[in-house]
Amino acid sequence: MTDNHWTLDSAINASMETFELPSASFLEKLAAERAPIEAGAPKVGEPAPDFAAEWLSADGTKTGERVSLEDYRGRDLALVFGNVTCPIYRGQIRRFNDIYDELKERYAFLLIYIREAHPEDGWQVEINRDQNVIYDQPVTAVERAEIAKACVRQHAIDMPVAVDDMDDTINSLYAGSPERLYLIDGDGIVRHRSVSGPFKLDTIETWYHALKG
Numbered sequence: 757m758t759d760n761h762w763t764l765d766s767a768i769n770a771s772m773e774t775f776e777l778p779s780a781s782f783l784e785k786l787a788a789e790r791a792p793i794e795a796g797a798p799k800v801g802e803p804a805p806d807f808a809a810e811w812l813s814a815d816g817t818k819t820g821e822r823v824s825l826e827d828y829r830g831r832d833l834a835l836v837f838g839n840v841t842c843p844i845y846r847g848q849i850r851r852f853n854d855i856y857d858e859l860k861e862r863y864a865f866l867l868i869y870i871r872e873a874h875p876e877d878g879w880q881v882e883i884n885r886d887q888n889v890i891y892d893q894p895v896t897a898v899e900r901a902e903i904a905k906a907c908v909r910q911h912a913i914d915m916p917v918a919v920d921d922m923d924d925t926i927n928s929l930y931a932g933s934p935e936r937l938y939l940i941d942g943d944g945i946v947r948h949r950s951v952s953g954p955f956k957l958d959t960i961e962t963w964y965h966a967l968k969g
Contacts (some may be wrong), residue, residue, distance in 0.1 A: 800947065804945065809823055833865075852960070
């Protein structure tokens with residue numbers, strides 16, 4: 757795959773042609789909030805910070821079981837951050853599935869489901885309303901897990917999924933919002949880090965080629 761579209765969803769791609777940004781003050785506030793998180797996220801060659809998150813089952817149900825970075829010691833980890841109200845991530849899920857299906861015997865894969873990028877009670881975007889992806893920002897872990905479960909089921913996510921906590925701990929450690937890609941080796945060192953999303957498909961392909969080695 758070599759095209760440079762935003763996603764595999766033509767409606768989402770078309771929406772990006774007329775995408776309207778919110779006010780300058782809103783964007784400035786958002787940038788100020790993200791700047792220290794971005795600065796603190798691990799760079800290539802640095803140790804990846806440990807984390808703990810709750811597993812979801814293959815059908816998206818809460819399990820009560822925990823997963824941590826230490827669980828992947830000795831195995832390379834392809835780490836993905838995303839959420840269903842980010843239309844760019846949503847439209848890329850099929851490509852992520854293809855990569856997972858091809859390389860799952862070689863790598864461990866994990867999607868960390870994080871806070872919503874475009875909730876109805878926040879910075880909503882028209883394509884979400886057009887595609888009936890309408891959720892308020894969850895305020896409890898149960899609510900976040902329910903949205904993640906709906907995402908897993910409705911968009912047929914194949915790779916394993918865990919959910920960030922309500923303090924957005926993992927998102928803050930890795931600057932994952934609204935989507936981001938990492939490759940972490942078996943010694944816990946970052947070997948690839950994508951730009952912060954939303955990003956086009958070529959960024960996924962760069963990550964894919966890093967995985968292919």
